Amino acid sequence: MFISENSKVLVQGITGKQGIFHTQLMLNYGTKIVAGVTPGKGGQQVHGVPVFNEVKDAIRETGVDTSIIFVPARFVLSAAMESLNAGINMTCIITENVPVFDMIQLVEKSKEKGLHLVGPNCPGMLIPDKIKLGIMPDNMCHYGNVAVVSKSGTLSYEITKAIGDSGIGVSAYVGIGGDPVRGTTMQEAVAYYSEDPHTKVIVLIGEIGSDEEEKTAVFIKRNVSKPVIAYIAGKSAPEGKRMGHAGAIISGDVGTAQGKIKALQRSGALVADTPWEVPQLLKEVL
Amino acid sequence: MILKGEDIEEKVNSFSFPAIVKSQIAIGSRKKAGLIKIAQTQEDAISLCREFFSRNVAGFDVEAIIIEELAKIDQEYYCSIALDASGRQFYLIASKEGGIDIEEVSKEHPDAIIKRSFPYSEGLTEEIARDVAIQLGFSGNLLQSGIDIFLKLSKITMKLEAQLVEINPLIMTASGLFAVDGKMILDDDTDFRQPVVQKLLDRKLSELEKIAKKEGFSFVELSGEIGILANGAGLTMALLDVLSELGLQPANFLDVGGGASKERVYKALELIFELQPKAVLVNIFGGITRCDIVAQAIIQALNDFSNAPPMVIRLTGTNEKEGIALLKEENIDAFQDVMAAVKKVKEVLSE
Numbered sequence: 001m002f003i004s005e006n007s008k009v010l011v012q013g014i015t016g017k018q019g020i021f022h023t024q025l026m027l028n029y030g031t032k033i034v035a036g037v038t039p040g041k042g043g044q045q046v047h048g049v050p051v052f053n054e055v056k057d058a059i060r061e062t063g064v065d066t067s068i069i070f071v072p073a074r075f076v077l078s079a080a081m082e083s084l085n086a087g088i089n090m091t092c093i094i095t096e097n098v099p100v101f102d103m104i105q106l107v108e109k110s111k112e113k114g115l116h117l118v119g120p121n122c123p124g125m126l127i128p129d130k131i132k133l134g135i136m137p138d139n140m141c142h143y144g145n146v147a148v149v150s151k152s153g154t155l156s157y158e159i160t161k162a163i164g165d166s167g168i169g170v171s172a173y174v175g176i177g178g179d180p181v182r183g184t185t186m187q188e189a190v191a192y193y194s195e196d197p198h199t200k201v202i203v204l205i206g207e208i209g210s211d212e213e214e215k216t217a218v219f220i221k222r223n224v225s226k227p228v229i230a231y232i233a234g235k236s237a238p239e240g241k242r243m244g245h246a247g248a249i250i251s252g253d254v255g256t257a258q259g260k261i262k263a264l265q266r267s268g269a270l271v272a273d274t275p276w277e278v279p280q281l282l283k284e285v286l
Numbered sequence: 287m288i289l290k291g292e293d294i295e296e297k298v299n300s301f302s303f304p305a306i307v308k309s310q311i312a313i314g315s316r317k318k319a320g321l322i323k324i325a326q327t328q329e330d331a332i333s334l335c336r337e338f339f340s341r342n343v344a345g346f347d348v349e350a351i352i353i354e355e356l357a358k359i360d361q362e363y364y365c366s367i368a369l370d371a372s373g374r375q376f377y378l379i380a381s382k383e384g385g386i387d388i389e390e391v392s393k394e395h396p397d398a399i400i401k402r403s404f405p406y407s408e409g410l411t412e413e414i415a416r417d418v419a420i421q422l423g424f425s426g427n428l429l430q431s432g433i434d435i436f437l438k439l440s441k442i443t444m445k446l447e448a449q450l451v452e453i454n455p456l457i458m459t460a461s462g463l464f465a466v467d468g469k470m471i472l473d474d475d476t477d478f479r480q481p482v483v484q485k486l487l488d489r490k491l492s493e494l495e496k497i498a499k500k501e502g503f504s505f506v507e508l509s510g511e512i513g514i515l516a517n518g519a520g521l522t523m524a525l526l527d528v529l530s531e532l533g534l535q536p537a538n539f540l541d542v543g544g545g546a547s548k549e550r551v552y553k554a555l556e557l558i559f560e561l562q563p564k565a566v567l568v569n570i571f572g573g574i575t576r577c578d579i580v581a582q583a584i585i586q587a588l589n590d591f592s593n594a595p596p597m598v599i600r601l602t603g604t605n606e607k608e609g610i611a612l613l614k615e616e617n618i619d620a621f622q623d624v625m626a627a628v629k630k631v632k633e634v635l636s637e
Contacts, residue, residue, distance in 0.1 A: 074478055099476045099479075100369065101476070104406045105406060107374045135573070136573065152520025154571050155521040157573055178519060178520070211372055237526070241539075243506060244518075252389045
């Protein structure tokens with residue numbers, strides 16, 4: 001989504017443990033990481049990538065247009081605000097446990113500026129064989145024509161690898177994150193890939209909590225002509241318990257897996273019973 | 287207000303009856319849970335207080351009791367400020383039906399609910415507050431106090447970074463509007479800047495859940511017999527779904543988290559063993575998590591706990607070959623296919 005093999009990538013929080021580790025993995029994949037930012041550490045280098053104190057210095061010196069954020073939760077608001085104010089086109093927040101009110105402010109800012117935000121609490125994005133902007137495994141799949149949009153990380157790795165193992169290629173993989181307030185909603189991601197000429201089928205991986213799948217289902221019914229295949233986790237989850245993700249909670253009968261499955265089926269999507277059934281359903285529509 | 291441990295009879299003496307007796311406990315739906323009741327007499331109130339203080343609901347004790355003399359209620363209302371997470375905005379919600387389950391009403395009589403959205407940056411304006419108060423039928427003095435209550439709700443929402451601040455019911459009596467019961471939903475992730483959240487978090491977790499939080503993994507106690515160690519919240523949920531569909535009941539949800547160390551995996555197993563499950567299923571899809579490290583932790587745990595339940599292991603992803611080889615040296619089988627591992631669990635349980 002809004003990235004390509006030509007994206008010039010900035011890593012915010014590049015000198016932290018996660019930043020150093022994943023910068024190396026993304027460089028190995030072929031991602032063009034041209035700058036890092038850590039306040040107070042300007043002038044250093046990480047794996048040969050120059051580090052700057054501020055995002056606007058990085059833009060001036062290297063022309064970055066895309067940012068990936070690894071800073072600790074309490075610094076995400078200021079890091080992402082800096083990125084948005086500097087005009088970075090796509091900002092992807094990997095960090096977990098970002099306060100919800102910080103995300104609301106960031107989403108408002110991104111809309112006001114017409115810029116794009118993904119995450120938080122997400123594995124990032126991947127265009128197989130072209131660019132990896134995230135922390136997902138490298139070897140899940142090759143390039144193809146199926147877009148995968150997921151709320152969860154590991155579950156989507158499992159499904160994307162199963163898709164790859166079955167010989168089907170992936171046009172893009174997007175982890176939108178497991179928090180209640182997201183930079184990009186499921187519906188916005190589906191809208192993007194329903195227009196994307198490289199994508200023939202959309203795979204949606206949802207889970208209990210919120211009403212995003214239900215809203216997305218209404219959107220699919222009205223606007224999406226491409227086939228959609230979905231899997232929803234949490235059919236057996238108890239009410240009122242947070243299942244790992246901040247957003248994965250059923251309250252009353254809002255946010256149940258059964259409700260989401262019904263809504264998606266009504267929209268014409270094919271819903272898989274288990275994660276490992278997704279490749280088989282893909283073969284039926286491709 | 288009567289605190290736990292105070293002399294109930296002496297405190298109750300200062301009220302006149304009938305009165306409403308309300309437990310102070312950090313859960314919602316207190317009325318449904320039988321924690322708010324009307325006492326006709328002093329004796330009623332004393333026995334209700336004794337009953338409430340002995341209750342524990344969802345891990346919470348009743349810590350205090352509030353007694354309020356019953357005023358003549360002319361009308362009950364509902365009002366709240368709620369975050370609309372997927373819409374990334376807020377709602378002021380109000381209804382002429384108070385003391386109710388708002389989700390029920392919004393489904394069955396959506397017309398009975400007044401709902402106005404507003405963005406974070408603008409906050410609740412006096413204009414919206416006034417519109418809603420007028421729609422509720424307030425006029426004169428009541429109109430101004432209704433507006434004030436809505437604006438205060440909004441202030442609390444923003445100050446505490448709450449996802450819900452609710453008054454239910456708000457009652458109208460001859461002397462004005464009163465908030466009888468309230469509820470808030472706060473954001474766990476603000477504990478570093480919201481002292482009240484930090485305090486509540488400390489109290490609401492069970493002992494095992496506290497250990498889990500300290501060690502850095504997500505853990506929810508369930509009631510079944512199969513211990514679960516997995517990674518990734520979504521993948522763990524999917525695994526529980528597959529088990530449940532086969533009639534197998536998990537004892538817990540445990541997401542060991544990304545990039546788990548040997549110590550963390552070991553601690554997770556220790557925690558699961560405390561639940562005394564009949565079998566343990568390990569399901570790891572290694573991304574940043576390394577399968578060989580998980581294997582080392584399993585071997586260590588099986589050495590240290592002689593009474594460990596039978597374990598079924600599925601490892602795939604980063605360093606899976608090394609992990610499976612390590613287990614094989616100890617004569618422990620590992621699966622690469624999830625469904626095969628689940629089938630094995632079923633076999634183990636029927637033995």
